[in-house]
Amino acid sequence: MKLTIISGREVDELLDNTEGVMGLINAVAAAFRDYSSGLIKMPQRTVIYLDSDWWGVMPCGTRNAGFSVKIVNVIEGNKARGLPTTQGIVVLMDDVTGQPLAVINGTALTAWRTAAATAVSIKYMAQSMDNLAIIGAGLQARYHLMVLSRAFPIKRLFIYSRTRERALELAKLAQGRGIDVVVVESGYDAVKQADVAIAVTTSREPVIHGLWLHRGMHIVSIGAPEVNARELDDEVIRKVSVIAVDSRTAVMNETGDIIIPMKNGLITEKDLIEIGEIIGGMRKGRSGDNDITLFKSVGIAAEDLAAATYIYNLARRKKYGCHFRAIISYYI
Numbered sequence: 001m002k003l004t005i006i007s008g009r010e011v012d013e014l015l016d017n018t019e020g021v022m023g024l025i026n027a028v029a030a031a032f033r034d035y036s037s038g039l040i041k042m043p044q045r046t047v048i049y050l051d052s053d054w055w056g057v058m059p060c061g062t063r064n065a066g067f068s069v070k071i072v073n074v075i076e077g078n079k080a081r082g083l084p085t086t087q088g089i090v091v092l093m094d095d096v097t098g099q100p101l102a103v104i105n106g107t108a109l110t111a112w113r114t115a116a117a118t119a120v121s122i123k124y125m126a127q128s129m130d131n132l133a134i135i136g137a138g139l140q141a142r143y144h145l146m147v148l149s150r151a152f153p154i155k156r157l158f159i160y161s162r163t164r165e166r167a168l169e170l171a172k173l174a175q176g177r178g179i180d181v182v183v184v185e186s187g188y189d190a191v192k193q194a195d196v197a198i199a200v201t202t203s204r205e206p207v208i209h210g211l212w213l214h215r216g217m218h219i220v221s222i223g224a225p226e227v228n229a230r231e232l233d234d235e236v237i238r239k240v241s242v243i244a245v246d247s248r249t250a251v252m253n254e255t256g257d258i259i260i261p262m263k264n265g266l267i268t269e270k271d272l273i274e275i276g277e278i279i280g281g282m283r284k285g286r287s288g289d290n291d292i293t294l295f296k297s298v299g300i301a302a303e304d305l306a307a308a309t310y311i312y313n314l315a316r317r318k319k320y321g322c323h324f325r326a327i328i329s330y331y332i
Contacts, residue, residue, distance in 0.1 A: 003100050004321040006311060008108035014314050015112050021150035024310055025123070028116040029279050031306035032246065034062065036276025042301045044249060052076065054225070060301030067093045068305040070106055074225070076202065084139050085202060086110060092308040102312045102321070106304075111139055113307035114299055115147035117246065117275075118198060118220045121295035122152065124278050125244060125285035126196050126218035130155045133194035135187050135208065136201040137161035137170045140222060144200055145170060149177045156180045158190040188212050199223055199231040210235020215290040221257055222297045230256045232294075237261040241291035242284070244275045247300045254298045 014020055034040050039062055046057040054074040061067035072088030079085060088106025093099065122129060129152040134141050137159060148154060157179050161167040164183070171181040184190050191197045191212040198220040199207050208219060210233055219240070221231040237243070245251045248269060251258040261267050275295060278285040286293055315321045 002323045002325055004102040004312065004315060004323055006102060006104045006315050006321045008105035010315065010320045011105055011108035011112065011311055014311060014318065014320060016146055016150075018150050020314065021116070021119075021147050023314070024112060024116045024307060025119045025147075025151060027306040027310040028113055028303050029120045029123075031302040032117075032120065032274070032276035033279040034276070035247065035300070035302040036274040036280060036282075040302045040305070042247075044253060045301065058301035058304060060305040061095055062305070063095055065095065065305060065309050066101065067095050067098075068301065068308045070110070070301065070304045072106055072110060074202075086139065090304055090308045092305075092312055102308065102315075104308055104311055107139075109304065109307050109311065110299070111143035112147065113303040114140060114222055114297070115144040116307070117297050117299070117303055118144060118222065118295070119147055119151045120279070121220055121244060121275055121285075121297075122148070122196055122218060124275070125242065125293045125295060127216055127286065127289060128195040129153065131158070131193055131195045132156070133158040133160070133190035133197040134170070135160050135190060135197070135199045136223070137163060137166035138200070138202070140200040141170055142173060144198060145174055145177075149174070149179060154179050156182065156193075158193055159183050160185070160187050160190040196220070201231060203231060204229040206230050206233040206236075208236055209233050210237075210239045213239050213292055215292065217292055219292070219294045220297070221294070222299070224255050224257045225298055226256065227254070227259050228256050230260060232257050232296075234261055234264060234266060236294070237266050239292050240294040242273060242286060242293045243267065243271055244273050244278060244285060244293070244295045246275060246297045246303070248272045248274060250298050250300055251296055255296065257296055 058070040092102040277283040
């Protein structure tokens with residue numbers, strides 16, 4: 001039996017093309033559908049804090065796709081070290097034999113699958129992608145641009161970041177992909193001009209405000225992974241017509257963007273639609289052109305399993321990865 005090790009660089013090379021991106025988006029969409037249909041077994045993630053550093057363990061399994069476990073962390077101090085704030089590994093195993101198949105760089109896999117989840121929400125909920133706003137200019141912002149520029153015809157991109165140097169770096173990447181880019185001075189300046197606005201920050205305070213929103217737009221928030229953190233203020237929740245989430249259980253336990261409005265009496269569990277229900281045709285992602293729609297994602301293990309299986313199969317087909325013969329002994 002061979003164990004395949006797939007580096008972050010190899011994940012990028014495999015996916016940063018139209019075929020790779022569209023295949024990943026389809027895989028993540030299918031995972032959302034299967035999760036909401038009860039076909040995927042996925043407990044809530046285990047979370048441990050080491051001082052202020054966040055660590056998570058995320059297992060997931062389903063027949064004919066495999067079993068995966070991700071160990072991931074969010075370490076804000078890594079900004080000063082020149083390292084990614086989010087790192088991890090994903091272990092993929094055969095769901096029938098139990099044999100380990102691959103160890104995949106979790107930083108790259110997480111970035112790609114998170115952006116693919118955003119793309120799924122845009123596909124099923126947004127009515128236009130002409131004008132895109134990205135708030136934040138870190139790792140997730142870069143990978144969102146890489147995915148969305150392959151999947152949609154973006155006419156203009158508005159970027160806002162508290163760190164202007166990073167915003168300018170992201171703008172160069174977008175220009176290299178043929179996108180007209182404007183680096184703006186505030187989140188308001190970005191959101192007011194957007195058909196789709198995406199918050200990809202580590203902020204604990206709202207970066208998108210309801211007063212900025214206009215009819216017909218789609219909002220995505222992937223940050224605020226803690227119960228007291230928010231990327232969206234209460235007015236956003238009041239204004240949106242549809243609130244789609246990756247997992248009701250996950251968002252109601254893990255993000256202040258949902259927990260705080262629920263405590264304030266603005267929404268209940270019944271107001272939350274899983275994106276998998278929209279994909280499966282059980283619920284609508286939009287009722288009319290004037291709807292303001294929201295996709296709130298905390299990232300779930302079903303996405304990791306879908307991405308890991310897709311990347312592993314792609315790597316085998318294109319002969320990527322380092323291979324080691326794994327020896328399993330009853331005496332070890």
